[in-house]
Amino acid sequence: MKNLQKVTIIGLGYVGFPLACAIAKNNNYEVYGLDTNKERVDKINMRISPVEDRQAEKDIKEVIIYATTEEEVLKKSKFIIVCVPTPIDEERRPDLTPVIQAAESISRNLQKGQIIILESTVNPGVCEETILPILERGNFRGGIDFELIHCPERIDPGNPNWNVYNINRNIGGLTKQGTHIAANFYRSFLKGDINEMSSLKVAESTKIVENAFRDVNIAYVNELAQSFDKLGIDVYEVINGASNKPFAFMPHYPGCGVGGHCIAVDPYYLIEYAAKNGFDHQLLKVARSVNNSMPHYTVQKLVDGLESIGVNIKGAKIGLLGLSYKANIGDMRESPALEIKKELEDLGAIVLCCDPYCNGHAPALINEILENCIGLILATNHHQFMEVKNWKNVKIIVDGRNCLDMPNIESQGIIYEGIGRGFPNTPNGKIVNEI
Numbered sequence: 001m002k003n004l005q006k007v008t009i010i011g012l013g014y015v016g017f018p019l020a021c022a023i024a025k026n027n028n029y030e031v032y033g034l035d036t037n038k039e040r041v042d043k044i045n046m047r048i049s050p051v052e053d054r055q056a057e058k059d060i061k062e063v064i065i066y067a068t069t070e071e072e073v074l075k076k077s078k079f080i081i082v083c084v085p086t087p088i089d090e091e092r093r094p095d096l097t098p099v100i101q102a103a104e105s106i107s108r109n110l111q112k113g114q115i116i117i118l119e120s121t122v123n124p125g126v127c128e129e130t131i132l133p134i135l136e137r138g139n140f141r142g143g144i145d146f147e148l149i150h151c152p153e154r155i156d157p158g159n160p161n162w163n164v165y166n167i168n169r170n171i172g173g174l175t176k177q178g179t180h181i182a183a184n185f186y187r188s189f190l191k192g193d194i195n196e197m198s199s200l201k202v203a204e205s206t207k208i209v210e211n212a213f214r215d216v217n218i219a220y221v222n223e224l225a226q227s228f229d230k231l232g233i234d235v236y237e238v239i240n241g242a243s244n245k246p247f248a249f250m251p252h253y254p255g256c257g258v259g260g261h262c263i264a265v266d267p268y269y270l271i272e273y274a275a276k277n278g279f280d281h282q283l284l285k286v287a288r289s290v291n292n293s294m295p296h297y298t299v300q301k302l303v304d305g306l307e308s309i310g311v312n313i314k315g316a317k318i319g320l321l322g323l324s325y326k327a328n329i330g331d332m333r334e335s336p337a338l339e340i341k342k343e344l345e346d347l348g349a350i351v352l353c354c355d356p357y358c359n360g361h362a363p364a365l366i367n368e369i370l371e372n373c374i375g376l377i378l379a380t381n382h383h384q385f386m387e388v389k390n391w392k393n394v395k396i397i398v399d400g401r402n403c404l405d406m407p408n409i410e411s412q413g414i415i416y417e418g419i420g421r422g423f424p425n426t427p428n429g430k431i432v433n434e435i
């Protein structure tokens with residue numbers, strides 16, 4: 001019988017589970033999953049995907065992943081890949097607790113010759129300054145007895161074109177030799193390019209830089225939207241005009257806020273680490289603050305619109321379309337819709353939420369909203385909302401994703417407000433926000 005190489009993934013969520021499936025599809029590996037969430041473990045063992053991911057939902061029917069909550073499973077693996085969350089706390093400070101706990105599990109079970117790979121997004125320095133000392137608590141030394149690698153994940157849940165299989169990867173390690181072994185491991189089951197980098201720190205930095213780049217660019221257009229609303233200039237026409245420059249311009253679009261576990265979170269990791277090392281990332285901090293201000297800006301548009309027709313937000317029935325942070329998935333982490341909901345409720349509105357992907361949290365039906373609400377905010381551009389043609393009894397719509405058919409809405413005598421689309425004569429319906 002063929003001697004299969006054993007791999008354990010720690011953290012079987014949006015990142016870890018599709019990865020586990022991708023590795024298990026290669027007949028050379030036997031794949032184990034370690035997770036503290038018993039419900040997820042049970043689901044996987046019943047061959048049900050614990051996350052919404054079309055490819056992984058299909059893959060789990062074709063492969064076997066041995067999922068468990070018992071950390072001893074780590075002992076028998078050649079490769080251990082850590083995919084646990086890297087959240088921020090209530091004060092928006094990096095929280096490395098899951099990474100530290102995963103490192104402690106590995107440390108308690110560490111074997112000579114193991115290759116430990118971190119895929120979670122972290123600031124530069126985490127592998128060498130936080131994880132390595134934990135792994136070296138026993139007698140084994142990194143780069144001699146085991147290898148430590150960082151291979152940040154770039155998966156974009158819900159993206160029909162890019163998935164775990166075809167996205168290129170960057171990889172850095174404690175040693176050149178370890179990096180090369182890990183790179184070949186990834187090459188054995190992925191189709192994307194695997195770029196071997198010179199160190200752990202450059203690999204860690206690359207991922208944070210990618211996400212901070214997006215945050216800064218989105219903040220730029222969100223600021224432009226607020227300015228151009230006042231100037232009476234359609235920011236969409238401007239962005240689309242700038243986009244026909246064949247080089248050096250990359251369109252980003254404004255919206256009611258930035259959410260998710262990556263863009264709204266990762267910049268804080270770099271901000272804090274740089275601050276500890278004597279550098280103040282002013283631009284990143286401003287970008288975060290502009291993007292964090294967008295839910296309030298969106299709610300204010302509704303409040304002003306209602307006032308213009310003599311209605312007070314207090315006691316008004318308001319529909320909220322979408323709770324998840326992006327279209328056609330149910331992930332609500334850091335979603336600006338949750339901020340919008342809270343602010344509306346704080347103002348005394350009666351909020352009815354509809355999200356076909358987050359049913360338990362948003363039970364209202366779209367029809368119920370269209371019949372009973374005087375105003376609504378679209379916070380997520382789920383395709384179901386873009387298919388609505390008759391807006392029934394609604395008097396004002398704030399389109400937080402600039403995705404609705406403005407002329408159709410206005411032809412029904414309804415006030416339409418987008419983000420940065422102040423002028424009546426704007427292109428509409430086709431432009432979908434970046435997030």
Ligand SMILES: NC(=O)c1ccc[n+]([C@@H]2O[C@H](COP(=O)([O-])OP(=O)(O)OC[C@H]3O[C@@H](n4cnc5c(N)ncnc54)[C@H](O)[C@@H]3O)[C@@H](O)[C@H]2O)c1
Pocket residue numbers: 010011012013014015016034035036037040083084085086098099101102105119120121122153154155156157261262
């Ligand atoms: N979701 C994305 O789109 C995405 C994309 C690229 C990178 N990332 C990064 O990947 C990492 C994981 O994100 P995710 O979205 O998959 O998170 P997730 O919350 O979907 O999954 C993480 C899993 O880890 C488990 N876990 C937590 N602590 C554990 C521990 N000590 N031991 C074992 N299991 C543990 C949780 O129970 C959960 O099942 C984060 O650093 C994130 O920034 C996420």
